[in-house]
Amino acid sequence: MPELPEVETVCRGLSAHITGRTIVRATARRRDLRVPLPHDFERSLADRKITAVTRRAKYILIHLDDGKIFIVHLGMSGSLILHDAPLPNFRKHDHVIIEFSPYKLMVFHDPRRFGLIALAAGKDIEGNKLFVQLGKEPLDPETTAERLYDILQHSRAPVKSVIMDQRKIVGVGNIYACEALFRARIHPARPANKITKKETARLMNGIKTVLEEAIRSGGSTLRDYVRSSGDAGYFQHHFSVYGRAKTPCTLCRTPLSTTRQNGRSTFFCQTCQK
DNA sequence: CGGCGGTCCTGTCAGC
DNA sequence: TGCTGACAGGACCGCC
Numbered sequence: 563m564p565e566l567p568e569v570e571t572v573c574r575g576l577s578a579h580i581t582g583r584t585i586v587r588a589t590a591r592r593r594d595l596r597v598p599l600p601h602d603f604e605r606s607l608a609d610r611k612i613t614a615v616t617r618r619a620k621y622i623l624i625h626l627d628d629g630k631i632f633i634v635h636l637g638m639s640g641s642l643i644l645h646d647a648p649l650p651n652f653r654k655h656d657h658v659i660i661e662f663s664p665y666k667l668m669v670f671h672d673p674r675r676f677g678l679i680a681l682a683a684g685k686d687i688e689g690n691k692l693f694v695q696l697g698k699e700p701l702d703p704e705t706t707a708e709r710l711y712d713i714l715q716h717s718r719a720p721v722k723s724v725i726m727d728q729r730k731i732v733g734v735g736n737i738y739a740c741e742a743l744f745r746a747r748i749h750p751a752r753p754a755n756k757i758t759k760k761e762t763a764r765l766m767n768g769i770k771t772v773l774e775e776a777i778r779s780g781g782s783t784l785r786d787y788v789r790s791s792g793d794a795g796y797f798q799h800h801f802s803v804y805g806r807a808k809t810p811c812t813l814c815r816t817p818l819s820t821t822r823q824n825g826r827s828t829f830f831c832q833t834c835q836k
Numbered sequence: 837c838g839g840c841g842g843t844c845c846t847g848t849c850a851g852c
Numbered sequence: 853t854g855c856t857g858a859c860a861g862g863a864c865c866g867c868c
Contacts, residue, residue: 564861564862565861565862568861596844596845596862596863596864620862620863635862635863636861636862637845637861637862637863638845638860638861638862638863639845639846639847639860639861639862655846672845672846673845673846673847674844674845674846674847674860674862675844675845675846676844676845676862676863677862678863717838717839718838718839719838719839719840723839723840726862728862728863735861735862736860736861736862737861738861804861824839824840824841825840825841825842826860826862827859827860838868839867839868840866840867840868841865841866841867841868842864842865842866842867843863843864843865843866844862844863844864844865846860847859847860848858848859848860849857849858849859849860850856850857850858850859851855851856851857851858852854852855852856
């Protein structure tokens with residue numbers, strides 16, 4: 563699930579519930595995530611107080627009172643769930659467990675282990691290997707259609723690949739790329755440098771609005787996400803094209819098309835998107 | 837350098 | 853029912 567809106571939702575939920583709490587204990591049930599957990603991981607977290615929870619791209623940044631940052635990326639299948647009471651038993655793929663005082667339990671669960679957990683010194687976070695290459699935040703007011711146009715002009719790759727390229731714009735994954743292109747009425751395979759200024763304005767607007775709406779609908783189910791038991795509670799956002807091959811386009815009733823780009827499924831309306 | 841394809845890993849679902 | 857293959861919301865690496 564986790565594209566920018568999901569990560570933002572998780573961050574807001576975490577921020578509301580763990581800011582100001584102290585980590586009593588960190589436990590790794592397995593260390594071989596995408597990047598192996600550092601050997602001093604548990605020790606580095608113990609007794610640290612959470613000062614803030616923020617987001618950069620699809621990374622969750624849990625700020626600690628010693629200036630370090632506990633970084634979590636959910637990959638394709640990761641979740642970070644809070645529980646109010648101790649669990650009778652952990653599930654398969656519950657890899658990292660954090661206990662807080664006052665009591666809360668935070669469980670990092672990730673079947674595919676494409677997720678990542680790391681620790682970094684806070685002051686040089688932007689210089690961190692994970693972050694140096696990252697592009698613009700799409701919801702930043704400074705990320706304008708003019709900036710996007712400049713980005714698109716410098717690439718001949720399909721526009722969908724470009725808006726999913728985290729070095730150019732962050733946070734847009736496969737689902738929201740499809741949705742934003744539909745909103746902008748742009749065919750996903752168009753070479754980026756052939757997109758006009760006018761189309762770019764629609765695309766920037768499509769990206770911002772679809773992300774904002776998804777965050778809003780995530781916010782409304784925030785209580786579900788932090789419920790003390792149960793699964794990830796990712797919200798059900800309504801998609802116009804993603805996963806809807808062959809079903810009628812909401813605008814023109816043409817059956818939606820699907821294709822593959824860079825190994826990822828793309829959904830679009832061949833009538834509306836040119 | 838840019839762009840594409842393969843790869844990491846496990847779970848789920850469709851089809852036989 | 854059981855097996856097989858395709859596919860899944862991400863990102864890195866290496867090759868042309």
